[in-house]
Amino acid sequence: MDRPALMAALRARIGRLERGGAASALARAEAGSVPLADTIDATLPDGGLARAGLHEILAAEAGAATGFASLILGRASSLTGAAGGGPILWIGPDPDAWPSGLARYGLSPADLIMVRAPRPADALWAMEEALRCPAVAGALLTLADIDLTAARRLQLAAEAGGALGLLLRPDTEDPGPSAALTRWRVNALPSLGGNQHSLGDPRWSLDLLRCRGGQPRSWTATWRTTLDRLDTEADTTPIPATRRRRA
Incomplete structure (x- = not known):
């Protein structure tokens, strides 16, 4: 799809969403944050990932x-209350996310809009x-x-609209400066409880490299697929400087 067609299609889709009576930007901002896990939320200034803000994942x-x-x-x-929930846009040059696979982590394919922007x-612009x-x-x-x-433009846009924005980028030696509220590095660990019939529960190494108003931290986390819950091991110590050198 060329740029004019992309713009026209996305504007039309967003226009329909706005007419659908979803939550206002003010209501979303007042909703505060998106919870992750108690041990992680306790270290974040907003008690979770702030809505109306941009967050970066390496x-x-x-x-x-x-x-x-x-x-x-x-x-x-899926948040309820005054802010409601709403659709999710997944934007990239060739978005290859598998909706059925994403559902394993609680993201319903019915809420997902894929946008291809080469x-x-x-x-x-689409973001x-x-x-x-x-x-x-x-x-x-x-x-x-x-x-x-x-x-910075994306951060300002998130503040204006009230949505939560994510930047998903490769982890590099020098990711450069960031205007995001938080920057994370995510790596894979061996899954928990897997066998020849099951993948097991995914486990991750989560490094919070930067946090506006907070401190760098690190966790080992397990996504409990059947419980829709993120569990963490008792590791909330600051990240050593050698691990933060690229942040």
């Missing part, structure tokens, strides 16, 4: 990072438009590189 292992992102977006889309400029829409619960952008100015 993928040390692609599958683990996608799972963690799906967990966050699934919870954002050019980085188009992807950034900004999605975050500004008060009917959108959250949006994810897969992008290898992003400059500070573009990241």
